[in-house]
Amino acid sequence: MYLKVGGEYADRELQFLAELLNNLDEKVVEVSNLIFKSVDPESDGLTDRGEYFIGVGFSVIQQYLTDTLTLTGVSKSRALDIGPRYSEEFTFISVVNAAANWWKHSAEWVGQETRSRLALQTQKIVVETAESLDYPLSNVLAKLLGTSEITLSALLPNLVLWRSALDTVVRENA
Structure with a gap:
């Protein structure tokens, strides 16, 4: 939850998230460097x-x-339909949300035919964004950022844009 006073946001959760993503980025960068040096x-x-x-x-x-x-x-x-767009079909946030759902639930879908609307939508967004099922989350992150030099904290500016767009919707409906 955030608060907005005048034109400024008070968003403690975003601060916590940024700190955690920076910590995860250290691991992601470490792994990326090891991948670059590895033969296999x-x-x-x-x-x-x-x-x-x-x-x-x-x-x-x-x-x-x-x-x-x-x-x-x-x-x-x-x-999920508010804020910056990744493509004509998907918002940035809908792709991030689908990637999270993929991470949490994809093991449930292995070898299974699913009829769950959430599962089908998640699979559609991740597959279309990643363009490959080999390491789809890395590919989704790279596609969202438009670079192969991936860090999770680089997603933060689009989260801020989403929060601002969300706040606009909230104020229009108040």
Whole structure:
């Protein structure tokens, strides 16, 4: 949850999130450097390790999204369609949310035919964004950032833009 006084935001959760993402970035950068030096990063377990830290990052961002919606009266489905767009079809936030859901639930979907609307939407967004099922979270992060030099904290400016757009919607509906 955030507060807005005048034109300034008081957003303690964003500060906590930034601190945690910076800590995760240390691990992501460490793994990226090890991948670069490795002859076989997959066999060395480095690619899975990187996916793990990135997945955790997407999940804590998703928690921030949920916290931010507290007391706004804006539904999560509406909130996922607010703010900067990643593509014509998806907002930046909807991609981040799908990546978090992928991280948390994809193991449930292995070898299963799913009819869950959440599962199908998550899979669609992640597959279309990542363009590969090999290390999809790393690929989603790289696509969101537009670079192969990936850090989770680089997502923060778009989260701030989303929060601002959300606040505009809240004030228009007040």
